[in-house]
Each structure stands twice: as structure tokens, then as C-alpha cells.
Amino acid sequence: MATFHVPETLDEALSLLAELEDTMVYGGGTAIQILLKQGILFTEHFIDISRVPGLREISADSDGVAVGPLVTLRQMETDARVRSVAPLASSTYAEVANPRVRNTASVAGNIAHGDYRLDPPTALVVLDATVQLSSVRGQREVSAREFFVDFQVTEVQHDEMITGIRIPKQPSTAGAFVKYSSLAENDWPCASAAVLAVPGDASGEPTEVRIGLGALAPTTRYLAIDIDPGTTDQDAVDAAIDIANTAIDPIEDIRGSATYKAHLGRVAVEEAVRAVMKELQDA
Ligand SMILES: Cc1cc2nc3c(=O)[nH]c(=O)nc-3n(C[C@H](O)[C@H](O)[C@H](O)COP(=O)(O)OP(=O)(O)OC[C@H]3O[C@@H](n4cnc5c(N)ncnc54)[C@H](O)[C@@H]3O)c2cc1C
Numbered sequence: 423m424a425t426f427h428v429p430e431t432l433d434e435a436l437s438l439l440a441e442l443e444d445t446m447v448y449g450g451g452t453a454i455q456i457l458l459k460q461g462i463l464f465t466e467h468f469i470d471i472s473r474v475p476g477l478r479e480i481s482a483d484s485d486g487v488a489v490g491p492l493v494t495l496r497q498m499e500t501d502a503r504v505r506s507v508a509p510l511a512s513s514t515y516a517e518v519a520n521p522r523v524r525n526t527a528s529v530a531g532n533i534a535h536g537d538y539r540l541d542p543p544t545a546l547v548v549l550d551a552t553v554q555l556s557s558v559r560g561q562r563e564v565s566a567r568e569f570f571v572d573f574q575v576t577e578v579q580h581d582e583m584i585t586g587i588r589i590p591k592q593p594s595t596a597g598a599f600v601k602y603s604s605l606a607e608n609d610w611p612c613a614s615a616a617v618l619a620v621p622g623d624a625s626g627e628p629t630e631v632r633i634g635l636g637a638l639a640p641t642t643r644y645l646a647i648d649i650d651p652g653t654t655d656q657d658a659v660d661a662a663i664d665i666a667n668t669a670i671d672p673i674e675d676i677r678g679s680a681t682y683k684a685h686l687g688r689v690a691v692e693e694a695v696r697a698v699m700k701e702l703q704d705a
Contacts, residue, residue: 428470432556432585435471440558440581442467447583449492449531452523471583482507486590491530491583495542496521498529508589510597514545514616517601520608530584533569536576538641538673543570544616544634545599546589547644553577554586561585573640573673593620594628596705598697600690601636604677611637612677613686617662617694619649619702627651628702631695633662635669638687643669655699662695663688 426448429435439445444466448454457463471477477492482503489498498504498515505512518524518532518541532542533553546566553564555578566587569577578584596619603609614636622629628649635643645668647661672683 424465424468426468426470428473430473432474432476435469435474435583436556436558436581438467438469439583445469445580447471447530447534449528449534450494450526451531452527453531453535453537469583477585480504484591486588489529489587489589491585491587492528495524495527495529495532498542499524504589508545508549508592509595510592510599510616510618511542511545511549511551511589513597514541514599517541517599519610529587533566533587534576534578534584536570536574536641538573538639539610539612539614539637540642541599541601541611541614541636543642544614544636545597546587547634547642548597548616548618548632549589549592551587551589553584554588555579555582556585557582563588567644570642575641592618594618594702596628596698596701598694598701600694600697602686602690604682604686610677612683613637613672613690615666615687615690615694617691617698619698631658631662631698633666633691633694635666635687635691637672638666638683639669639671640673645669655696658699659692659695662691666691 446465448468448470477490479490481488487507495515551566564577599616601611601614604612616634618632619628620630633645645665670684672680674680
């Protein structure tokens, strides 16, 4: 039977993580509860951080938004500061599962879960977010692009806890997230793509299109292509699909074969790139 520890301070939580063997931080519990019910989780110690003060804050400045680990996915969807500073993040969090899950799940639990199908990481990599990791050894910042290491493997070490996510101000409004699910609309995706056009110089002209892929490889993948004012929609789509093809390596499961997911992945990339190119032309 697992023991639940309910620390009252961050120092206490980090000490428990350092001292005990076989621990898991308990965030919203939406992933942990499912694994427990399925009988495939045998962790001895859960560190429930719900009573640690200051972990549910969102703060924004001109450079971006700082998000506490226990901020819910629903807050990311609805908070006016997040919607204004990083609208692509906001609209991507809004696509996760259903309101019941989004009201309970936390931003840190979401990324620490490390599932290759997660939606928010696709936006976090294109927005160049950073993850703050804390332990009794100190604090470190890891780029979201380095955070997702491999299948169910993230940068979080056994004695570490995610204590924040920082999302820089979105460099342009030309962003889009497209997700395809094969079983039900609010089910896990079998392919997703977040795309963002980024100005590379003072002229404000976009020079780069960033692409985050979800559910299409053993972990979230990040890619980018160069564009210039002469790049047509079709040029951008072709270049994005070419580079996406180098990363698409789907895992076959009940939601579809590898071939089916790869096809949907290319459709998602095309749809998101076309939306972004249209936004650039309309701006
Ligand atoms: C029915 C259902 C449908 C879903 N559909 C989708 C979907 O369409 N798209 C999608 O992206 N996701 C989907 N999910 C997954 C959902 O996003 C995750 O379950 C959720 O985000 C996990 O957050 P949590 O706070 O509940 O994590 P928890 O269950 O508390 O923890 C999950 C993992 O994160 C670790 N963890 C938690 N907090 C921290 C921390 N601060 N520091 C370090 N480690 C931590 C835990 O130890 C555990 O390993 C779905 C989940 C359900 C139940």
C-alpha cells in the first residue's frame, strides 16, 4: 500500500523526494489514478504537493508568462494573461481531453507524464518555453525542446520536481494547433501539430516556421523551416511536410496503424501551416 505524504512547504517536498526511494509527485492525479486503477503503478510514496503554497500562480510581464506547476489546464485555456501573451498555448490546452480532465490536471503533471501523444508539449516547443526543475541540489532551467527525451522519458530526475513553466511572449499571432483523434473528438490524438511563424529580424517579416509534432513519434518532436516573403503557401506546406517526414515515426495502437497516423500527421501539418500562412496574408 502506497504512503501519501502531504508536505506543507516546498523544502519539505524536495527533502522527501531526496530522502525516500520510489517516489512520485502527485499533481492533479488524473494520470496517476488511471494507472493505479489499471493495476500497473506500484510506487511506494506519493508526494502530494497540493498544500505547498505558491504553486498555483500565473504571472505575466512584457516578456512572457510564468506558470506555477499546479495551474490547471483549464486555467491555461481561460486565463486572460495567457490568452494575450501566448494564444497558441491557450488554444492548445483547450484541446486536451474534456473539461473534467482540464479542470483537474496540472501543467506540470501534464508534461511530466511524458506521454508521446500529449497536446500541450507541441505548443511549448514551438513557443520555446522553459521548464524549471527544483531539488535539494538546487534549481535548473531546461528548454521544452530538450525536456521530452524519449518514450515516457523526460528530463525530470528522481529527486526533482517541476516548479514552473515559463512561456515567452508569442512572437507573432500566426499560430495554429490541429489535432486528429480517431475514436472520439475529445480522445487522445493519433496525430497533432502546432505551428508558429516567427519574425527573424527587425522588419517583422516571418523568416521561420516552427513545427511541434504530437503522437507521431515516441516523444514530442520539434522542427523548423525557413521562409521568406516569396514563399508561397504550397512551398511552405511542401517544406513542412518534407521535414516532418524525417521525424514521423508513429507507434501503432488501437487508434490506428503507423501508416494511418503518418498520413494524418501530414494532413495536420498541412492544415496548420495553411492556417498560419493565411493569418500572415490577412495581417
Ligand atoms: C480521459 C483522459 C483523456 C486524456 N486525453 C488527453 C488528450 O487528449 N491530450 C493530452 O494532452 N492529454 C490527455 N490526457 C492526459 C492528461 O493531460 C494528463 O493525465 C494530465 O495532464 C496529467 O496531469 P496531472 O496533474 O493530473 O498529473 P498526475 O496524474 O498527478 O501526474 C502525472 C505524472 O506527472 C508527475 N508529476 C506531477 N506533478 C509533477 C511535478 N510538479 N513535478 C514532477 N513530476 C510531476 C507524476 O509523478 C506522474 O508521473 C488525458 C487524460 C485522461 C484521464
